[in-house]
Amino acid sequence: MKRIKILLYALLAPLFLITACQDDNYELGRMLDKSEIKFRIEQPLNLDAGGNTVILINETPGTLSMWDYGTGRSERRVDTVRFAFEGEYIIKFSAATAGGIVEMDPVTIQVTQNNLAYVDDPLWTALSGGVGNEKTWILDIDAKYFDGPLYFYGTDNGWEGACMNEGGDCWNWNPDYAGNTWLMPAGDYGTMTFNLKGGPFVTVNHKMLPNRGTENGTYFLDTDTRTLIMTDATPLHDAGRDGCVSSWGNIRLLSLTENAMQFAVLRMNSCEGAALLVYNYVSKEYSDNWVPEEPVDAGPDEGYNPTFAPGQLLNMLTGGASSGRVWNLDASGNPVDWIAGGKGWTESAASSSDWGWNTSWETAVADSWIRFDRFGGTQNYTRRQKGATTTGTFTIKEDTNEITLSNGNTLLQNPDSWMNPTASTIKVVKAFPNDFQSKGIWFGTSYDAGKDEWLAFHYIIP
The missing domain is CATH 2.40.128 (Lipocalin)
Structure with a gap:
């Protein structure tokens, strides 16, 4: 019924526009008599010997068509219907006129043969x-x-x-x-x-x-x-x-x-x-x-809980004796991840867009870096961020891959973010001793024991 009302309104819209300026005149157009409604239903046997093809034709100008042919409905003025199965079909036609809907007498047609090509x-x-x-x-x-x-x-x-x-x-x-x-x-x-x-x-x-x-x-x-x-x-x-x-x-x-x-x-x-x-x-x-597939445990992420030879982590961080190495937060790649049970899930900055990584982080770490070095025979740590330099030293606990920064130092900061890493002791959660130059290193800054989950930041060599 709702569909019929919409169709009728569309038909009557021009009439409403014409009479809109006439005071107190709300009379609709005239409803046509059934004798004034002209329509045809054809079964061209040259197309289908069994009469399977039926052509519906509304020949009444200024009306909208409403066909019901048993296996479907149509609102077209001329439409072609193909019945795949033999049998008796009742076709109903109504015309939406300016004064209302005129329902015509149903027409019964016979389809005498199957034409299964229409459903093949x-x-x-x-x-x-x-x-x-x-x-x-x-x-x-x-x-x-x-x-x-x-x-x-x-x-x-x-x-x-x-x-x-x-x-x-x-x-x-x-x-x-x-x-x-x-x-x-x-x-x-x-x-x-x-x-x-x-x-x-x-x-x-x-x-x-x-x-x-x-x-x-x-x-x-x-x-x-x-x-x-x-x-x-x-x-x-x-x-x-x-x-x-x-x-x-x-x-x-x-x-x-x-x-x-x-x-x-x-x-x-x-x-x-x-x-x-x-x-x-x-x-x-x-x-x-359906039988559920057995879950495949692919194991932890590559590089998770890495094993280093004595002094290998120190050399990776600093570049060697009397050397220093600068690291950038991977802002344009995959800067942050939540690594639970050895498995992270982020693929890029977009993975945690807005609620995690956002534009405030991009601004905070732009043109900023950290450096581990061994200049002067001391293990030094430097954080350069927004024109300010913070310095100190660092130590490594090799049995746990933990790095402790002196003087309360931290990784790059973003005080506007709930993820801001304030820990001075960080853990190497993922690393690639033989491929760190292209894959970087993941520093864990906080750990949720209930989830066995690390919040970790990805640093790379620029």
Whole structure:
């Protein structure tokens, strides 16, 4: 009904504009009589001997078309429908006029032969199991194939995530459900069964949407445009977004294989902005036979808890006897990490952007450095930051790879950040004795015993 009102308003809009300046005159246009509505339904037998191809034609000027042909609906003035299966089909036509909707008498047509070429496509088979079969799908709430049940894409993304318009609204966010359970409640969302048993029929059992319950409808898969139209049934989805999609039956396919598929529907602008809600499904057969992979423990990160020969760490830091070596915080690479159980997770500064690494850090460490040296036979430490120089000495505890800086000295500072390293004793958490010149060194500045986690900063040789 909402869709009908929108169509009627679009038709009546010019009339409203014409009469807007007339005082106290709110009369709408005249509703046409059924005798004034002209439409045709043709079955050109030269295209299909069984009458499978049906052409719908609205010949009434100034009206909007509203077709219901049993396996789908259309609003086109002229449309072509192809029925793959023989049988009797009832076609309903209504015309939206300036005065209201005129509903015409239904027309019954006969399709006398099957033409299964219209559903003979790998995508039809993947969706329904093929002619004479059915296939049941469930929402991938347990992340057996995808990372979770729901992804988000831009309005111009299409098949396999490709951007359909150059420079268009193309982006994606694919949250893992394990870390984002707020997306939707866990539970059994029901089943969605597509079949080709005498026609393209679909049954959806919405276990998490009692107001929808079980829906029985039809569907049409356009293999050229990678779109799916569901009529009188809606795909499995969550209650929280049920009111955020005006047309659940207009679906864009992002992927469809034997085991998994992705349906994209357009979220309304009023619900956090227009975007594609991409629901991820797996076949029930795949789900029932799914066996979780054994977790593979790759061990700790390369260089974690390094072993040095006597004096090797000192030489790496300073460059050797009577030498000095300058180190920079890796601001343009991967400057900070949280290394838990020997494994870090950041890949670049962007990994912790804003909440961790941010522009205040970039400003704080620009043109700044630290230096370890052995000038004058003493182990010296210098921190040069924002024109100020802090000096002292350092010692190394080789059995724990700990470095203690004298006079309360520290690594490069950023007092505006919660990560600011204030410790004077730092630990070499990761290092590469044979490749430090290209891979640098990770200094741990604070340790969370409960998580076995180091906050570590990455220093490199400039």
